Amino acid sequence: MNALTPAVSTGPLPASRKIHKSGTIHPQLRVPMREISVHPTAGEPPVTAYDPSGPYTDPTVETSIENGLARLRHEWVTARGDVEAYDGRHVRPEDNGFAAGERLTPEFPVRNRPLRAQTGKAVTQLAYARAGIITPEMEFVAIRENLGREILHGKLERDGEAFGAAIPDFVTPEFVRHEVARGRAIIPANINHPESEPMIIGRNFLVKINANIGNSAVTSSMAEEVEKMVWAIRWGADTVMDLSTGRNIHNIREWIVRNSPVPIGTVPLYQALEKVGGIAEDLTWEVYRDTLIEQAEQGVDYFTIHAGVRLHYIPLTVDRVTGIVSRGGSIMAKWCLHHHRESFLYEHFAEICDICRAYDVSFSLGDGLRPGSIADANDAAQFAELETLGELTQIAWAKDCQVMIEGPGHVPMHKIKANMDKQLAVCGEAPFYTLGPLTTDIAPGYDHITSGIGAAMIGWFGTAMLCYVTPKEHLGLPDRDDVKTGVITYKIAAHAADLAKGHPAAKVRDDALSRARFEFRWEDQFNLSLDPETARSFHDQTLPKEAHKLAHFCSMCGPKFCSMRISHDIRAEAQKEGMAAMAAKYREGGDLYVPADETGAPLTPQPGKPS
Structure with a gap:
């Protein structure tokens, strides 16, 4: 390990070990899960938990940040016979914001030739699903979603209100294929990110969470961002978005992707803007197109694209309290007004689909006109853009591209369900991916809480993935501790939503922890929690002795x-x-x-x- 290479968090969580389950259709699969043991006196089996942490929590696997992770999916992709390797584009000075010398982050030391679809082929999970093919990715996802609940068959309780979701008792590979083919779920899995462990985003599956990381023009480095990614997935982030806006964007992203077992998302517009010196009016389709290909070759799994910001929607934002708060939305609005025409994202959307189709990059259609305050929630600008996102979804589906839809934002509780209902109606049930929403604007420093409330609600109503908010929202760039707080907060929200929807296996861990609490099995209480270290430290602040771990009381009563x-x-x-x-x-x-x-x-x- 040299000075340029980051040290990252490794090792299992307390009382936990990595287990793997094999496939049936594809026997070579080894699907990872986390098994949490309980004290022998409990007379209970271990609890199985969803685990996106990759090999970093597996002590039997040696990880090398300089080498990256094992290329798990490479053989799956090439065995299909519809891709070709090629030399790809060379890294250019503008890719890293013209950083040079000591200011330039070193390139990742290993470079593989990128893959793309052969001429006339579609290599997306949506295309395979529509053709009736159950890919290894689909079976992997089915096994992962079940969490070993086949052994609990007949013992699971269905208790909840699913609001039209059709969550099965047992997820089969065929069910996954059907949901992907229908467009109700996506498996973000770029063919150039073979290190990723397949996961699924859809309202008939477990609610997922995303963590945002990324450097800025004034702070953060490659070492910090790689550690933030590993730290986020350790605590349960299902995907990570790299929202870097400063120098070294290309090289930092390469380090992140090569070491990430979860899908990586980006907003390509940010890097394109850096390439033109930060001047929105100077953006062109050619610069943007080159950036899409650059990132697709690196292995980015989903792109946020603000193609729904139309010229005639911009006046609808003038009387808002907070105007346009989306970075991507404000950039495109400024471009549209300067050139007095529709954005190149909207005009060239079919060509963008062709690029994504060649690499299986999923769309995350951006809500550039989302409300930035509760006063602006559910207004004409927000819902006009949503209608356009529904139209773009149909174009992308016609091109065999996977799609999810981004949502707000800042929405008071009584207006949240209307967002979910309208999105389902106008976007053909494509997965919804929301930032919170924040339910009040009065709590800077605590917006992980204000948004966690809205996230739990909208997750219950049908949102498939929740984008975390940290305590630093609106205030600054989150650090390592903020990332953990944001992830844990949103794991709570997502799990609460799964419980409310009546997910068959959601209660298993709750019930196990409740029994441990009633039986005063303190170590089991700690270990079954989302954050064992914090739970244990809070207990030990007032009852630190080992004998207190056997006590039939806590310091509260x-x-x-x-x-x-x-x-x-x-x-x-x-x-x-x-x-x-x-x-x-x-x-x-x-x-x-x-x-x-x-x-x-x-x-x-x-x-x-x-x-």
């Missing part, structure tokens, strides 16, 4: 006022005397109390005081 300890006493007495006798005792006026001589004071409720 102490040994005499612990409701669960009292419940254990009730249960033991009920089992001893029989529930019928206990019921009779209560009917006769028996009080539930802890004897005064044990606590120093009776627990009988006093008037005006909480019981």
Whole structure:
């Protein structure tokens, strides 16, 4: 490891190990999952959790950042016989913002020839699905989504309101193929990102989350961004977007992609703008097209493209409280007004589809006119653009391109469902991918919370992927701690949405943790949580001794006022005397109390005081 190479976070989470399940249609598959063990006294099997962390949490795999990850999907892609290797474009000074000398991030040391579709071929998962082909990626996804729940068949509870989603008891490879063919789900998997472990985004699957990283013109380096990516997926990010806007964009992105086991998304417009010196009016289709090919060759899995910003929509934003808050949206609006014409993204959208089709880059159709304040939510500009995104979806589908739709933004709770309903109606049920939404504007520094509320709601209503918001939103570039906070917040929101939708396996981990809590298995409580380290540290702040890990109380209530300890006493007495006798005792006026001589004071409720 040299000074130029970043050190990243590795090693398993507490009480966890990496397990793999094999395929049936494609036996060579090894689908990773995280197995969380519980104490032997529980008499319960381990809990299986979805795991996007890649080999970084597998102590049996040695990772080298300089070499990148194993090229898991390369043989799958080439075995289909519809791609060709070629030399690709050479890196140019403008690709890295004309950085030079010590300011230039070194190139990734390994360069493979890029692949593209043979002439006349479509190499997208959508094209294969429509042809009735179950690819290795599709079976991989099916196994991954099930989380081993086939062993729980007949024991799973369906309890929730799915709002029209059709979540199966068991995900089959054929179900995945059908959902992708229908356009209701996407598998973002560029043929030049063979290091990625396939995942799926769709409302009939687990709700996914995205983490944004990226340098800016004033801060952050390649080492920091690679570590942010690894750190984000360690805590549960399903995809990562590189939103770099400073120098070294090309080289930083190469390091990230080569070391990422999850799909990587970008906004190509940001790099194109750097190539023309940051002057929006100087952008051209030729510069943008070259940037798309550059990033597709590197292996970017999905592009955010703000093609829905139409010239005649821009006046609709004039009376807004916060105008146009999307970076991409504001850039294209400025270009349209200067040239007084439709954007080159809109005019050349069919050609953009041809590029994406050749590499299987999925679309994330950007909401350039999303509301940046609750005052602007659900206005004419936002919904006019959404209508155009629906039209562009049909064009992309006709070209066999995978599509998801980006959504807001800042939306008060009572207006959230209208966003989901309208998106489903006008975009043909293409997956929805939302930033939050933030439900109030009064909490800078806490917008991970304001947005987590909206994210849980819109995830329940049908959004397929949630883009995280960190505490630094609106304030600055997030650091490592902010990334973790944002990811954990959105894992909570996504899981809460899965529970509310009635996902068959969602409750398994909740129930296991609840039993551990009731039985005072403290280590199991920590280990089954989303953030074991934080849970353990909070407990140990007041009860640090190892003996306290066996105590039947915590520092909140102490040994005499612990409701669960009292419940254990009730249960033991009920089992001893029989529930019928206990019921009779209560009917006769028996009080539930802890004897005064044990606590120093009776627990009988006093008037005006909480019981």
